[in-house]
Every structure is written in structure tokens, then in C-alpha cells.
Amino acid sequence: MICQKFCVVLLHWEFIYVITAFNLSYPITPWRFKLSCMPPNSAYDYFLLPAGLSKNTSNLNGHYETAVEFNSSDTHFSNLSKTTFHCCFRSEQDRNCSLCADNIEGKTFVSTVNSSVFQQIGVNWNIQCWLKGDLKLFICYMESLFKNPFKNYNHKVHLLYVLPEVSEDSPLVPQKGSFQMVHCNCSVHECCECLVPVPTAKLSNTLLMCLKITSGGIIFQSPLMSVQPINMVKPDPPLGLRMEITVDGNLKISWSSPPLVPFPLQYEVKYSENSTTVIREADKIVSATSLLVDSILPGSSYEVQVRGKRLDGPGIWSDWSTPHVFTTQDVIYFPPKILTSVGSNVSFHCIYKNENKIVSSKKIVWWMNLAEKIPQSQYDVVSDHVSQVTFFNLNETKPRGKFTYDAVYCCNEHECHHRYAELYVIDVNINISCETDGYLTKMTCRWSTNTIQSLAGSTLQLRYHRRSLYCSDIPSIHPISKPKDCYLQRDGFYECVFQPIFLLSGYTMWIRINHPLGSLDSPPTCVLPDSVVKPLPPSSVKAEITKNIGLLKISWEKPVFPENNLQFQIRYGLSGKEVQWKMYDVYDAKSKSVSLPVPDFCAVYAVQVRCKRLDGLGYWSNWSNPAYTVVMDIKVPMRGPEFWRIINGDTMKKEKNVTLLWKPLMKNDSLCSVQRYVINHHTSCNGTWSEDVGNHTKFTFLWTEQAHTVTVLAINSIGASVANFNLTFSWPMSKVNIVQSLSAYPLNSSCVILSWILSPSDYKLMYFIIEWKNLNEDGEIKWLRISSSVKKYYIHDHFIPIEKYQFSLYPIFMEGVGKPKIINSFTQDDTEKHQNDAGLYVIVPVIISSSILLLGTLLISHQRMKKLFWEDVPNPKNCSWAQGLNFQKRTDIL
Numbered sequence: 001m002i003c004q005k006f007c008v009v010l011l012h013w014e015f016i017y018v019i020t021a022f023n024l025s026y027p028i029t030p031w032r033f034k035l036s037c038m039p040p041n042s043a044y045d046y047f048l049l050p051a052g053l054s055k056n057t058s059n060l061n062g063h064y065e066t067a068v069e070f071n072s073s074d075t076h077f078s079n080l081s082k083t084t085f086h087c088c089f090r091s092e093q094d095r096n097c098s099l100c101a102d103n104i105e106g107k108t109f110v111s112t113v114n115s116s117v118f119q120q121i122g123v124n125w126n127i128q129c130w131l132k133g134d135l136k137l138f139i140c141y142m143e144s145l146f147k148n149p150f151k152n153y154n155h156k157v158h159l160l161y162v163l164p165e166v167s168e169d170s171p172l173v174p175q176k177g178s179f180q181m182v183h184c185n186c187s188v189h190e191c192c193e194c195l196v197p198v199p200t201a202k203l204s205n206t207l208l209m210c211l212k213i214t215s216g217g218i219i220f221q222s223p224l225m226s227v228q229p230i231n232m233v234k235p236d237p238p239l240g241l242r243m244e245i246t247v248d249g250n251l252k253i254s255w256s257s258p259p260l261v262p263f264p265l266q267y268e269v270k271y272s273e274n275s276t277t278v279i280r281e282a283d284k285i286v287s288a289t290s291l292l293v294d295s296i297l298p299g300s301s302y303e304v305q306v307r308g309k310r311l312d313g314p315g316i317w318s319d320w321s322t323p324h325v326f327t328t329q330d331v332i333y334f335p336p337k338i339l340t341s342v343g344s345n346v347s348f349h350c351i352y353k354n355e356n357k358i359v360s361s362k363k364i365v366w367w368m369n370l371a372e373k374i375p376q377s378q379y380d381v382v383s384d385h386v387s388q389v390t391f392f393n394l395n396e397t398k399p400r401g402k403f404t405y406d407a408v409y410c411c412n413e414h415e416c417h418h419r420y421a422e423l424y425v426i427d428v429n430i431n432i433s434c435e436t437d438g439y440l441t442k443m444t445c446r447w448s449t450n451t452i453q454s455l456a457g458s459t460l461q462l463r464y465h466r467r468s469l470y471c472s473d474i475p476s477i478h479p480i481s482k483p484k485d486c487y488l489q490r491d492g493f494y495e496c497v498f499q500p501i502f503l504l505s506g507y508t509m510w511i512r513i514n515h516p517l518g519s520l521d522s523p524p525t526c527v528l529p530d531s532v533v534k535p536l537p538p539s540s541v542k543a544e545i546t547k548n549i550g551l552l553k554i555s556w557e558k559p560v561f562p563e564n565n566l567q568f569q570i571r572y573g574l575s576g577k578e579v580q581w582k583m584y585d586v587y588d589a590k591s592k593s594v595s596l597p598v599p600d601f602c603a604v605y606a607v608q609v610r611c612k613r614l615d616g617l618g619y620w621s622n623w624s625n626p627a628y629t630v631v632m633d634i635k636v637p638m639r640g641p642e643f644w645r646i647i648n649g650d651t652m653k654k655e656k657n658v659t660l661l662w663k664p665l666m667k668n669d670s671l672c673s674v675q676r677y678v679i680n681h682h683t684s685c686n687g688t689w690s691e692d693v694g695n696h697t698k699f700t701f702l703w704t705e706q707a708h709t710v711t712v713l714a715i716n717s718i719g720a721s722v723a724n725f726n727l728t729f730s731w732p733m734s735k736v737n738i739v740q741s742l743s744a745y746p747l748n749s750s751c752v753i754l755s756w757i758l759s760p761s762d763y764k765l766m767y768f769i770i771e772w773k774n775l776n777e778d779g780e781i782k783w784l785r786i787s788s789s790v791k792k793y794y795i796h797d798h799f800i801p802i803e804k805y806q807f808s809l810y811p812i813f814m815e816g817v818g819k820p821k822i823i824n825s826f827t828q829d830d831t832e833k834h835q836n837d838a839g840l841y842v843i844v845p846v847i848i849s850s851s852i853l854l855l856g857t858l859l860i861s862h863q864r865m866k867k868l869f870w871e872d873v874p875n876p877k878n879c880s881w882a883q884g885l886n887f888q889k890r891t892d893i894l
Helices: 002-009 011-022 831-870
Strands: 033-038 083-091 111-115 123-131 137-144 155-162 180-183 191-197 207-215 218-221 225-227 239-245 251-256 265-274 279-286 290-293 301-310 324-327 331-334 337-341 346-354 365-368 379-381 387-391 406-411 421-426 432-436 443-448 459-467 482-484 493-498 506-515 518-521 525-527 539-545 551-557 566-574 582-586 593-597 605-613 643-648 656-662 676-683 688-694 698-703 707-715 726-730 739-748 751-758 765-774 782-787 792-796 805-813 821-823
Touching: 123 207, 137 155, 137 207, 155 191, 180 191, 191 207, 239 301, 239 324, 239 331, 251 265, 251 301, 265 290, 279 290, 331 406, 337 346, 337 518, 346 406, 346 421, 387 406, 432 506, 432 525, 443 506, 459 493, 539 605, 551 566, 551 605, 566 593, 582 593, 643 726, 656 707, 676 698, 688 698, 739 805, 739 821, 751 805, 765 792, 782 792
Parallel strands: 337 421
Antiparallel strands: 033 083, 033 123, 083 111, 123 137, 137 191, 155 180, 155 207, 207 218, 207 225, 239 251, 251 290, 265 279, 265 301, 301 324, 331 346, 346 387, 365 406, 379 387, 406 421, 432 443, 443 493, 459 482, 459 506, 506 518, 506 525, 539 551, 551 593, 566 582, 566 605, 643 656, 656 698, 676 688, 676 707, 707 726, 739 751, 751 792, 765 782, 765 805, 805 821
């Protein structure tokens, strides 16, 4: 009993020892073969045992009989005796067990199993092995052929294998310790699948295998098998099976080879045709990935399947592809749809079937959108039943609602079938613009699809080919090209970046429109990165107003790249929210600064500079960061301020307080600021002195001399004003009276007309000073300096009619201030007249406008009344009784 258990434990090693003794292996065939295990005394002895093995052999030299211990309580084994089983391989074509390759007597593909069961039954398995199409797994599939009376027992299969490192035609059987074991997946129907991983580098090596099968508690072991996996490849089924009708009216069946197959394939195509007139089937083997079936008929159905196998060596047919069915209609268009570009020529073909009869091609007419008959000059007869129409120099298809194509109809002479062909014509003129950055490290290309019609299911791709040096004279689409990833931006443009770049290489680019109907290419364009450089903007931009000259000086530094000569463009304007720019171009490549005249020296100017290649290639750079001028004094003030005085004091005394008043200088006069004011005094006793009053606009001094002349100077950082106003206070001149009369006429609440009459004088009159103030308020006196030639002046201010105003007119002489003319109210006698005149200026335009409006209303009303009263009066010329009468001729009534 102990010996028997030991034999059972070591049973799975016995076959290795036996096989090593025989030193033989069974070469696995590409087709199915059988593993048979039978007792020698069965009726199939001579059917199963190989030649050279005696049928009374029971233990093979007495070394390989093993006893199997069974559970004595199991009634299934109670009447079974000890038996030796012989296992061997045979192919479907050979009914005898296979011999070894050298056919040496006494060496057979046999292993033995000692058993006390299956004395009259025996066991058989169908086996087929192949290498999976991905070249990673070697698969052996087993199917049991006998009806196991003990099928409720566990059924297990293990595959032991070894893959030597070196490929040999007749490898030595390795030691038993080098075998690896995999568990096979078995179903309830006793079908098993064993998977052996095969490294890619060992596909041509010899794989040694054997099977260990456990069924009903009994272990069966196969002889050794050998195979080179690369010779047993079972490809995946062909892909992309499709059918289309060719220009000649044949059916083209095409497909794609499965991936990862390292050698060319042959293909078996089986198809069937079913029509109202004929039924046929065919099976053909081809080496190409397509097959033409001639004499296609309208109203037929074609079903096709394809499988593949190694072309020039051993291999296994793949599984059949999924059946593909193609049905032809009563009117066949080929191609049924065409996608093309503007300006191209295309042709459609058709076969027309009417009431089970094919119409002659000479009786076929063509229509476009069932609205336009195509001229017969565009027809061609291809065969008795195939008609062709050709379109030349096509224009872009205009979408009609949801239809983005033109419908082309093939018709009989008297009727049109509802089926049609579709013609898509799109404009593929896509503009590609590229730009090389200022560092010369990358090129960015942009293009938009807004100019082309969008087709459902289409994709766009930029493709390019780089030429080693420069661009060709005429860009063309190169057969070898590369795709470039482009990404949609927010502005609707696609953007692609080339990095790194070759500045002097020509990049030929085009946009490929991919669609299930085909692909179209836009006209190619060639770009030289060196010719589309967008330089960096100039740096170190500065702006200033030059002293003494007053010009806007702008300076900058040229960017490092590119090294070509550059032109520059300057824009400048007064700084503010909306700058009104002025442009100035500099074509001197060596220039780094420029001076420009500006109208206002004391304003802040914003300045920007950009550059571009002098030869015109490339793009303008971005504008530089703005530079701003700083307001500074560029010259001494152009003049001193205008000033006036207020005199306080007793008129009987010779001493009076004089307060000088002046307005701050504007920037245009101060050029550009005033730091302080200085008062120069000169008296009749030749007394001269100066007083600095800072930034004040009021100054009071004591007038004691008979004549006292004062001058107000404006001082800035450069110096004192050159042109200044003088005012002389003189006792004798204060009595000179040349103003005979002064009148004030209020025109409205914001304007008063002041007029005066002068008398002759021997003194030289320089100018007038007009003073006015509201006598009902303690406000400051307002004053104006006006020319000496003026006799009437309009004072613009806020005047209240019920208030009382004082107006004064001072004549100013070279020798001093004359006697003023003062009035304390408006002139009453002519006030009403001026008011009436002012009212007249308002009333007359109103009267004229009203008259024009009234006249237009009358004309419109006249036309409406005429239409209203005469609308229903018929034209006598349209009446039957009036036909032939001359209404211009007088007819006398008798």
C-alpha cells in the first residue's frame, strides 16, 4: 500500500523519465490532432498502437507500470482489474499512432498509465494548438471525445512546458527539473484551454510540452510534443471589411490586415450574391487586401467574410471576420458621395434598374437638385448600362437649410428615382500665418476654419514637410509629411508651435481635412522662419522735452535679435485716457534717438517705439512700454503776469495804499512753472528796489512819490520773464480825462455790452482796464485788460437784473493811469431797445420755421385728400365702352 501511494505521488514525473529514455517528441501540426489512451487488449489495439510495439507489451521493459490505489468503498471500482493504458498522438489524416521522426523500431510516442478502470472503454481528446495573433500567448485547446461514466468527478488538465534559450531543429530533451507547469481552464463540457506565455525573443525557439490529464481520479499523461511558435501563428481576423462600387461598376471588397503580424498574409474570401435574377457563391484566395467582383447588379445583396493565414510558410487560418452585408439599390451611384474642393472636376456613374430591367445608358439623363437639367455635353457612355456625368470647375456648395450638399439625380428619360448621389464642394483656401518669436527659438503658426464650410464628421489637421534649406519657388504637397498638434484658442483660431526651429529651413504647410468620404488638402504655403520674425520691442525707451529748444526727444535701444537692420516706428501723444497718437517713422537702422516738435512744451507726453526688419520681411514688434515726459522748465517765462491795482486812502493826502492784483501765469507763458514773483519799483526820485513776494498773487505797498512805476516779474528755475507789464501811478496823470461817455447795456443775464466815446488826447494810450462789481455785495472787483483800439466790449459774467452794478473804464497811458469813467447802473434809455433787438433775433427764426412747417403740412394734406376722393374713380381708358375714343378730341353733343 505504501509503495502504491508513493507511485501515485511520483506519477507526474514518470513520463519525463520514459520520454528521456526514448529521446523523441511529437511535432505539433497546424491542424487538429488526437490524443488517444487505450488498454492493449481493447478492440482497437492495432488501430492505436504504433508500429514496432508488440500488442502483448504490458509494462515496457518492466519499469513503467504503476499501481493506482482506489477507495475500496467506491462501488464504481469494485469489479475493475489492473490494466496498462498506452497514450499516443495521431492526426486526423492518419488512423495509426504517430512514429518518431527517424522511424527507429522500438522508439514510439507512448507513455503508460497503470489503472484498474476503462478496461473496455479508453479515452480520446481532440487537440489544436496555435500562437495568438498578438504573438504573446501559445494556446492549446482540448476537447474530450469519450463519454465518461464518471463525469461527476473532477476533470483537471495541466500542461508542462520548457522553452530552451537556443533554437535547434532537433533539440535534446531537457532535464525533468526544468519544466514549468500551467493550469488549463476547463469548462463543464470538458473543453480545456491551456495558455503558455512566449517571450518575443523566443518565438523561433522550439517549445517542448506534454499534458497531464486527471479525470475521474485517474491521471493520463501524453507523450512529449515540440513546436516552433512562430510557425503556428493564428492571426486575428482581418479588420475594416468594406464594399464599394468602382468606377467600372464592379464591387470592390477590401479590408485591413490585423496588426502585429510579422509576415505577409494570404486571405480567403467567401461571398454570396442574391438577386432577383441570379444566386451565386464563391470562395477565392488572394494575397492582396482587396478583391474585385464583376458584373454587379442593382437590387442585389452581397454577404462577405474574410480570414487570413501566413503567406509563405506554415501557419493557421484565422477565424472568419464578422459577416458584412452590402445591398445595392435599384439605382446604383458610384461613388454615392463625393467630397471635393472648389475648382476641381468630378464624375458620377450610375446603373438604372426599372421594373427588373436595366435601362440603357443612352437613355439616362442627369439632374442637379431636381431643378437644373445637366447638359448632355457632360454625359459619357461607359458601357451599355453605365452612364457617367462630369462636373467641371466646381463652385462651393451653398448650404440649403440642413442640407450641405448638392443632390445629383440619375433619371430615366421619363422619370427619376428618389435616390440620389451627394456632391460636397468646399473651399479649402485656408490662410496659415506663422510668426517667429524675438528670441528666434520657436515659430507659432495660426489658422482659422471660419472661411470653410463645416462638415459633420470631419477633422482638420496641419501637416508639414521641412526642407533642409529655403523654400522652393512653387510650394507643393510633399508625399512625406508629419502632423502637427494644433489647439483651438478663444479667438477661434488654431495655434501650433514649432520648437526648436531651423531658421533657414523651408517649412511647407497645409491643412488636411479628413472625412469618411476622403481627405482634402488646402493649397500649401512655405514659411521660412527667418522671414517671419517678430522682433522684441526696443528697450530703454526715454522721452523728454529739451531745454531752450523745446523739442520732444525720444531715445531707445535696438533689440539683440534679430541681427538684421531694423526700421523703427514711434507714436506719441498727450497723456490721458484716450491718447490721440501721432506716428513718426525712422528708416535709419543706426539711429537711436529722434527729436520732434510739439505744440505744448509743458504737457506730459506718452511715447512708444516698435521695430521691424528694414527689408520689409517679418512683422512689427509689439509696442514698447510707454515712456512719459516730465514737466520741467525749458525756458524763462515768456512774459510776466497782467496785473491791476486797488487804491485805498484819503484822496486829499499824498500817501495811499496800493494793492496789486494779478492772475497766475498759464503754462504756455511760464514755460512751464512759476516758482515766485518779484515786484520791481521805480520812483520819480530815481529810487529803485525789488521785493520778492513768493507765490502770492497780491501785494500792497505805500505810494508816496509823485510818480511810482511797478513791474511784476515771473521767476522759474531758469530765470525771470523777459517781457513784462509796467504800471505807473502818477498824480498828474490821474487827472487826465479822455473818456467822454460810458454806457452799459445788459443783453441777457450772462452778458453786458459796454461802449464808450473818447475825446482827443496828446498822450499815447496803451490799453484800457474795465472794472465791474456788484454794489449790493462785498465781492471782489473784477477787471479785464483790453486793447486801446476797442470801442465796444462784451462782458461775460453772471448778472442779476435786479442788482445794481458799477462799471469803470480806466485809460492807461505810458505816463500813468488816467482818470476813469464810472457808472453805477445800466443805461436806461436804450435798455429796452437792446432787449427788443435781442428778442427780435429769437422771434424771427421761430416765425420762419413755423411757416415752412405749415406749408409742408398743407402739401401733404392736399395729396392725401386727392388720393382719398379719386381712389375709386376708374380710368376711362380701361372701360370697354371707351375703347378707341380720343379723350383729347372735343366731341359736340347734339
